Amino acid sequence: MGVDNVILLENLEWFDETGRELLHRLPEHGSGEIKWGAQLTVRESQAGVMYYKGRACDAFGPGRHTLKTGNIPILTKILSAPWGLKSPLRAEVYFVNLKVFTDLKWGTRDPVAFRDAELGMVRLRAHGVFNIRIVQPVLFINTLAGTMGKYTSEQVEEYLKRVIVSRFNDYLGEKLRTLFDLPGHFDALALGLQQRLTKDFVRFGLALDGLYITSITPPEEVQSAIDDRSRLSVIQDMDKFVRMKAAMAMEKAATAGGEAGAGLGLGMGMMMPGMFGGLQTKTPAQEAEVVRCPECDNTIPVDARFCPYCSHQQVVVRKCINCGKNLSANARFCPRCGHPADEKPQIAVCPHCHANNLPGAVFCNQCGRKI
Numbered sequence: 226m227g228v229d230n231v232i233l234l235e236n237l238e239w240f241d242e243t244g245r246e247l248l249h250r251l252p253e254h255g256s257g258e259i260k261w262g263a264q265l266t267v268r269e270s271q272a273g274v275m276y277y278k279g280r281a282c283d284a285f286g287p288g289r290h291t292l293k294t295g296n297i298p299i300l301t302k303i304l305s306a307p308w309g310l311k312s313p314l315r316a317e318v319y320f321v322n323l324k325v326f327t328d329l330k331w332g333t334r335d336p337v338a339f340r341d342a343e344l345g346m347v348r349l350r351a352h353g354v355f356n357i358r359i360v361q362p363v364l365f366i367n368t369l370a371g372t373m374g375k376y377t378s379e380q381v382e383e384y385l386k387r388v389i390v391s392r393f394n395d396y397l398g399e400k401l402r403t404l405f406d407l408p409g410h411f412d413a414l415a416l417g418l419q420q421r422l423t424k425d426f427v428r429f430g431l432a433l434d435g436l437y438i439t440s441i442t443p444p445e446e447v448q449s450a451i452d453d454r455s456r457l458s459v460i461q462d463m464d465k466f467v468r469m470k471a472a473m474a475m476e477k478a479a480t481a482g483g484e485a486g487a488g489l490g491l492g493m494g495m496m497m498p499g500m501f502g503g504l505q506t507k508t509p510a511q512e513a514e515v516v517r518c519p520e521c522d523n524t525i526p527v528d529a530r531f532c533p534y535c536s537h538q539q540v541v542v543r544k545c546i547n548c549g550k551n552l553s554a555n556a557r558f559c560p561r562c563g564h565p566a567d568e569k570p571q572i573a574v575c576p577h578c579h580a581n582n583l584p585g586a587v588f589c590n591q592c593g594r595k596i
């Protein structure tokens with residue numbers, strides 16, 4: 226299917242048969258033209274997001290909507306071309322699934338580099354699960370589909386996993402001196418990582434309802450060096466060796482006791498299940514008739530776009546990448562800090578090995594040094 230393929234959209238609806246789709250674009254490929262007066266059907270726990278000129282501009286809640294110029298207030302403001310019976314609007318619609326997605330798996334595809342104070346550079350694998358929920362559909366589409374070019378659920382999940390691994394690497398680099406200290410620091414590590422990622426995910430319009438680390442696995446050589454007493458020259462301190470063995474005993478007990486590690490290849494790793502950070506899964510706000518304005522805390526209708534008390538923008542279209550302020554659809558600069566609104570987050574190039582890391586990364590995934 227070519228890029229020039231244009232699909233005329235008259236009836237827009239989507240039913241997620243798999244139950245695993247975060248978002249769905251209509252049309253799936255090529256560009257769409259929406260007929261004036263087209264019907265948009267949004268199901269329960271969905272939002273329909275209008276995507277016009279490379280930008281998500283408005284969201285529709287559950288129900289049946291007739292798409293005309295006057296029914297799309299934000300679009301009306303930025304619409305330059307007239308939209309009528311004879312000239313369909315070149316636009317797409319994204320359906321966004323607002324339910325809680327649980328047990329999404331994250332893990333290192335390639336091991337990340339960790340500079341251990343005692344063992345030198347160690348390449349680690351880590352695995353875990355996370356739960357997410359889309360709370361700001363327009364912001365979600367703008368950051369992940371618009372800015373990052375992630376158009377399918379697989380691409381979005383893949384990207385979020387990379388973000389988690391990158392932050393995991395940063396957290397180890399900042400908080401952990403050596404793997405021998407891991408057993409004592411595991412709780413703090415899981416909690417700190419969750420807090421850090423909660424902030425990251427807010428910028429994507431996502432709520433992180435839980436993030437768990439199920440395993441951190443050093444490579445076989447390190448593992449067998451620890452196992453094999455004859456090669457214990459790397460480890461000077463027998464007390465640390467004993468603690469390491471204790472951590473591995475925990476792993477054995479866990480493997481025997483449950484299925485938590487099934488399929489994750491944890492046979493030789495350190496594993497600390499049950500030490501999960503504890504954010505409770507919240508009831509999605511969409512289920513309530515009213516919500517509270519995050520700015521002034523007054524009760525406002527769930528579908529209000531602006532708070533009637535303080536005018537705070539409720540449907541977040543974009544956020545300033547510098548200070549996080551909510552920006553309007555056509556703002557060119559952030560009114561709070563003056564940062565250009567359309568600037569994309571820059572990838573972090575490692576000054577030591579020149580590897581590309583995700584925006585905001587502190588420690589390089591490739592060489593483990595500080596960026």
Ligand SMILES: [Zn+2]
Pocket residue numbers: 518519520521522523532533534535536537
């Ligand atoms: Zn308010």
Ligand SMILES: [Zn+2]
Pocket residue numbers: 545546547548549550559560561562563564
């Ligand atoms: Zn700003």
Ligand SMILES: [Zn+2]
Pocket residue numbers: 575576577578579580589590591592593594
């Ligand atoms: Zn590097």
